[in-house]
Amino acid sequence: MSEDPKLLLKQASEKAKPVTGFFWKLISSPEDQYEEAIDLYVQAAKIYRLGNGKVSKDYIKSAECYKDAAMVALERLQNYNDAAMNYIEAYKLCKMGDEYSNACDYLQKAIDIFTKNMGQFRRAANYQFELGEILELQLHQTKQAREAYELAGDWYLQDNAIQLSNKCYLRCADLLSVSYENNDDLFKSIKMYKNLIDTNLKKNLNLWVVKDYYLKIGLLQLLLTDTVASERTLAEAKTNLRDDQDCKEFKLLQALIDCYKEQDIDLMSNTLMKYDKFDKLDSWKTTILLKIKESLIGTEEDDLL
Incomplete structure (x- = not known):
């Protein structure tokens, strides 16, 4: 095997060309020729991937070789599995080389083959x-x-x-929910959390996370300024999870509902500070709680007008 990837790529490119003419088809199998082209592309890819004394390691060039191998497998041989797996290799190498846009393109091509061509x-x-x-x-x-x-x-x-x-x-x-553009996005998020709750309750799966889903729904309803809906969510949570009625998630939601109804920003801040000391708020809750606090500040400023 040649250790010069450029020579291998040149040979691969020649063998990847369509076989034309009756005589050539008699003395040569097009399928064998295309398989050889794929092998040559893969050989070149491996050299670029690892590097050697003559060639520096280059993940992106290696990815391009796998991409070329995938195209031959797909377009010349209709070998969908080989095409998809070569695109996967190209994706992995682009990711290793921090070329994330190309990585996504190659990954999407593999996904399309898995779904549209292979089911x-x-x-x-x-x-x-x-x-x-x-x-x-x-x-x-x-x-x-x-x-x-x-x-x-x-x-x-x-x-x-x-x-x-x-x-x-x-x-x-x-x-x-953290990147919402309008209330419809928040309603869709709430619906998705509710579906997760229903699935977990019906299948008796991971009931410990259901408490967190209820808390998330209640917080989003507060963000929508609907304290009544948030109270209903809390009541439903306590009904469905009777053994966890006094859990920290439900206590926090009740405290925040009270703060919101009182329009008391200081009390909300103090409540969150106390909670955070014992159970660190994750980035999702921090983001949503800041938005709730901003909505309260906006309400307070409106009252002063």
């Missing part, structure tokens, strides 16, 4: 969730990340992978 939605769901994470954490494309998480959840649910679908829907709901 393997459960397999695709794993990568769809990874796509959501890159969109959220690396590219900060919040809307696209939410859509990726929700779609992954749908595919897991189709396969009855309840816990995995719940994980996806939770990420979607959390992201939607």
Whole structure:
């Protein structure tokens, strides 16, 4: 095997060309030729991936080689599995090289093959969730990340992978509620948390997290200035989780409802400070509570006009 990836790529490019002419088809198998092209692309990819005495390690060039291998497998051989897996390798290498935009493109191509060409939605769901994470954490494309998480959840649910679908829907709901653009987004988040509660109660799964989902719903209802709905949520929570009626989540929600009804910002601040000393508020709750506090400040300023 040559240790010069450029030579390997040149050979691969020649073998990847369509086989034309009756004579050449008689003496040569097009399929074998295309398989050789794929092997050559992969050989070059491995050299770029590891580097050697003559070539420096280059994850992005390695990814491009895998991409070329995927295209030959897809377009010349209709070998969907090989095409998808070569795109996955290209995605991994781009991620290693901090090329997250290209990583998403390659990952999306693999997902499309798994779903549209192979009908393997459960397999695709794993990568769809990874796509959501890159969109959220690396590219900060919040809307696209939410859509990726929700779609992954749908595919897991189709396969009855309840816990995995719940994980996806939770990420979607959390992201939607902290980046909401209007009240409809908050209502959709609340609906998603309610669905998570129903699923967990019916399946008797992870009941300890249900308390947190109820708290999140109650907080979002306060953000919507609907203390009546928040009180109903708390009452429902205590009914469904009778053994946890005095849990810290329900006590906090009751205290915040009282603060909101009294329009007492100082009392709310003190309540949260005391709670945070014993149970650190996570980033989601901190974000939503700040928005609730801002809405109270706005109300207070309106009263002064």
